[in-house]
Amino acid sequence: MGKGFHISKTVGIVGIVLGAGALATIIALSVVYSQEKSKNENEVQPPDATTSAPTATPSNEPWDQWRLPQTLSPQTYNVTLWPRLKPDPTGLYIFTGMSSVAFRCEEKTNLILIHSNKLNMTKQPTLTALGSKPAPTIESIVMHTKTQYMAIHLKDELAAGESYELYTEFIGELADDLGGFYRSEYNESGVKKVVATTQMQPTDARKAFPCFDEPAMKAVFYITLYHDPATIALSNGVFTSDEQVSDGTLVTRTTFAPTEVMSTYLLAFIVSDFGFIEQNTDKLQIRIFARQEAINAGQGEYALNVTGPILKFFEKYYNVPYPLPKSDQIALPDFNAGAMENWGLITYRETALLYDEEISSNGNKESIVTIIAHELAHQWFGNLVTLRWWNDLWLNEGFASYVEYLGADDAEPDWNVKDLIVLNDVHRVFAIDALASSHPLSFKEEEIQRPEQINEVFDTISYSKGASVLRMLSDFLTETVFTQGLQTYLDYFKFSNTVYTDLWHHLQLAVNGTGTSLPKSVQEIMDRWVLQMGFPVVTINTTTGQITQEHFLLDPESKPDRTSEFKYVKKYFERKKKGYFFYGLLDTLNVDEWVLANINVTGYYRVNYDNDNWQRLLNALQNSRQSIPVINRAQLIDDAFNLAKAGIIETTLALRTTLFLNSETEYMPWEAALDNLDYFYLMFDRTEVYGPMQVSLLLSNIYSLYSCLCICRYNQINALRVACSTGNEDCKTLITGWFEQLMANPNVNLIKANLRSTVYCSAIAAGGEEEWNFAWEMFENATIASEKDKLRAAMACATEPWLLNRYLKYTLDPEKIRKQDATSTIISIASNVVGQPLAWDFVRANWEYGGGSFSFSNLINGVTKRFSTQFELQQLIQFRDDNTHIGFGSGTLAIEQSIERTNANIKWVEKNQEAVLEWFKKPS
Known part of the structure; x- marks a missing residue:
């Protein structure tokens, strides 16, 4: 049982109602002041209770740490x-609360330091004592806004x-800032509705109540929510009771069973009038919550x-029963992350949980099942066993990003989902990890x-790198050994905290138990990664x-801040045999004519060959591609293009790896090629290369494949997209005809x-204002989130600058574009060659205004990915220097990565433009 306060119905209501009468103005002013002055060191405090810490030079005092x-x-x-859920007389939405925390003193101290923001x-x-000794008297309370502490100084x-x-x-x-305890708004049947919901990870539980807001500070939580009787309340724990209480205002008091021992960042509490559907299996309650309209339409059925x-898959995989009696999942209209693994109450964007059979695409369905698998994987790995500090976040998220494919594959075994990790994660993260401004997976805690x-x-x-190296580790240890170590790790550390080397220790025990011999320990092997x-x-x-091996850098002339050594390669290659490669397996497929390494891309590295072997591989792709595994056909394309970007092989060699695609029917090689050719469009769609590239033999036949590529649900989409984007008239006629029919009968x-x-x-x-306005009207009226997302992205494809500028302004108005979607909308506009300079100007003009509405890292990378000139580089550097006083928050690293990437792009274009132009004029 938890230690805490106990209140009667009437006292509870009187104690918690603080927004009435004359206090309303004080409360409103306090909240507004707190919000508007959050950048300052001072914050409004309760009268006679606290003082504010003045701005001062940093000290070694605990509250300055x-x-x-x-x-x-x-x-x-x-x-x-x-x-x-209704505004007070001043127009503000507020919440009131009271909290008690029982804590143990580990070392004598006259200071209580607790997070409050x-x-x-x-x-x-x-302060009261729970033991035999009396509690010291509180001497003073100081709020430290910068470090987000309430410091309670004691006399003894x-x-x-x-x-x-x-x-x-x-x-x-x-x-409506999408963090801590916040509100989400939506319209249903013409009525505005409000949801009170949460997003605590990583450091926002302190915005909901004073708490020790670090992942290692686990505790048991007793949650009670007051709410309007027309709404329902949810939290991590199982509902235990509802009670109507009144003291002038009728409200419902909902209490929940105590949670398991858990971290503050996994807390969730929600008040809404949502509907739900449920299943009960083996005494486990599974519920899906969403807007009533979405539930009525059956959009929660697939989830x-x-x-x-x-x-059930993860119970078997972990060999640990699901730790809770319920699994609630809820789709929120406003949610900044894709999803959040709150223990027992997982929160999602609507697009990540809701599926409509008629309107959602196969891609939407695949995304939903993998995201659900990711969040459910965390219920054990992350929630039951939690990393001690955020420097090891990679293990938590990398692991879930790896096993999400395993869980999704078990749920949809006909989709070959597991293979997609190579495209979605391995290839994706290679692009970032090839920068000198990249960073290791694990940091020191003090960093x-x-x-x-x-x-x-x-x-x-x-x-993605976390997922990739864990997949590699599982492969060379074998899945059996990997899961054995994982299972003992989870059992040993359940309800507690770890560091990543604890997993290595248990994997080593599993290796030792099989009698297998590794050249080095698991930790020594993995430390290099x-x-x-x-x-x-x-x-x-x-x-x-x-x-031989060397550090792969997109710009070989760049100088990483952190040194990386890649050693311990097998010095000589033995044909038709496997050899240990940096203590992983260098799998090879060898025939008399050619050699191929890194089968199925289980290793986290790129492969280059001598020119003769490259030629033999190209011949194999053209004449006997089935002899090369499909994942490696994609790998050869991706490796070649990126080796060419780094100046290791000729760009024309990379382009030749695509020539076999005229006879390819599999999705992965096509997707690898199109992803890499997108880089050519980014670099050359403002140059003389663009015309020949559009009409080249490489892409001219893709539309003819449209009708014969139904073997893969994604290739038909790619065929249509590329054909239309390259100006195929048949494609354009087909597309515009469909859209005209839709405009005639919406x-x-x-x-x-x-x-x-x-x-x-x-x-x-292809259209103009009429088509754009029609799409906007469809967007405003759409009730299915995946349809709204498609329309929102499509409107960024307009070619009229004034339409795109108007659209950019919409991102500053949450009534038009939700805050959660502002960043991705701007990035979509920047992906349009017409919209890119407009988006760049917009970001620079509104950087200070943007505040917490934008994901800085994604925004910076998204609007600068086309940069490839000295002028653009100087603009980027100037932008960085001009905004140093404001700062870049979570985008600090992204700005340096963008500068480095732009430098590499400039060098690559200068070196390759002529050769690429000639190749597209006449491929060879």
Whole structure:
């Protein structure tokens, strides 16, 4: 049982209602002041209760440090919150609350340091003893806005080994900032509705109530929510009771069973009038919540149907029963992340959970099942066992990003989902990890301290490189050994915290148990992938048999801040045999004519060959491509293009790897080729190369493949997209005809769901204001999130600059473009050659205004990816220098990566433009 306060119905209501009468103005002013002045060191505090810490030079005092001292450890929280889903007389949405935290004193101290951010205390906090010794008297309370602490100074010391309870009452704004305890709004049947919901990860639980907001500070949480009787309340724990209470206002008080021991970032509480569907399997309650309209339309059925099987798969995979009695999943109209693994109450964007059989595409369906698998994987790996600090985030997210494919494959075994990790993660992260400004998977704890540093770690390296190296590890250990080590790791550390080397230890125990001998320990093998940035390119000389490797850099002349050594290669290649390669297997497929390494791309490295072997591989692709595994056909294209970008092989050699595609019917090689050719469009669509590239033999036949590529659900989409984008008249006629039919009869959409993204984009690009306005009207009226997303992206395809400028302005108005979608909308506009300079100007003009509405990292990378001139480089550097005083937050690393990428692009274009022009005029 948790230690906490207990209140009667009437006292509870009176105590929590703070927004009435004369107090309304004070509360409103406090909240507004807190919000508007959040950049400053001072914050409004309760009268006579606290003081504000003045801005001062940094000190060694605990409240000036970004990490909590280890003097106190929380045991239980008792949290009561009341979100108001209607604005107060001043127009503000607020929530009021009270919280008690029982904690143990580990070392004697006269200071209680607890996180609190943008909360105004409405009553003097109180401290009581839970043991035999009395609690010290509170001397003063100081709010430290910069480090987000409430510092409670005591007249005497807390005694080591004793437990105490801190009680607080507070008020905060239920803002629309997508972080902490926030509000989401939507319209249903012409009525505006409000949802109170949460996003705590990584450092925003402190915006909901005072707490020890670090992942290692686990505790049990008792949650109570007050809400309008017409709404429902959800939290991590199982619902235990509803009670109608009144003191002038009728409200429902909902209480929840205590949670398991867990971290603050996994907390969730939601008040809404959503509907739900449910299943009960083996005493496990599975529910899908969403807007009532979406539930009535059956959009939650697919998620409900796959959740049970995925949970059963992970129970078997982990050999640990699902730790909770329920699994709730909810689709939110406003949600900045894709999804969040809150324990027992997973939150999603609508597009990540809701599926409509008639309107959603196959891509939407695949995305939903993999995202669900990702979040369910976290219920064990991340929630049951949690990394101690954010410097090891990569293991948490990388692991879920790897096994999501396994869970999705079990749910949809006919889709070959597991292979897509190569396109979606391995190839994707290679592009980032080839930069000198990349970073290792794991940092030292002292490198990741401030909230913006923590946010910056949530990047492609953590997710996709983490997934890639764990897949490699599983492959060379074997899946059996890998899962054995994983299972003992989860069992040993359940309900506690770890560092990543704890997993290596248990994997080593599994290796030892099989009697298998590795050249080095698991930790020694994996440290090279975890503690140093980048990856190697392995060069195999089939004439001499020699193998060499070196750090692969997109710009070989760049100088990484962190050194990376790639050693321990097998020095000589033995044909038709496997050899250890940096203590992983260098798998090779050898025939008399050619040699191919890294079968199925299980290794995290690129491969280069001598020219003779490249020629033999090209001949094999042309004449006997089936002798090369499909994943490696994609690999050969991707490796060749990127080796050419780094100046290691000729660009024309890379282009020749695509010539076999006229007879290729598999999706992965086509997608690899189109992804890499997109780079050519980015670099050359403003140059004389563009014309010949459009009409080249490479792409001129793709539309003829449209009708014969139904063997793969994605190739038909690619065929239509590329044919229309390269100016194929038959394609343009088909697309515009479909869209004209839709404009003539908007209530009957005959365009296939899989093709809508391509059709909408191509028709809007070929049209003008009438087509754009029609799409905007469809967007505003759409009730299915995946359809809205398709239309939102398609409107960025317009070719009229004034339409795109108007659209950019819409991203600053959340009534038109939701805050969660602002960044991706701007990036979509920047992907349009007409829109790119407009988007760049817009970002620069509104950088300071943008604030928390944008994902800085994605935004910077998205609007600069086409940069390839000295003028653009100087603009980018000037932008960085001009905004140093504002800062780039989670985009700090992204700005340096963009500068480095632009430098590499400039060099590549200067070196290759003439050769590429000649090749597209006459491929050879």
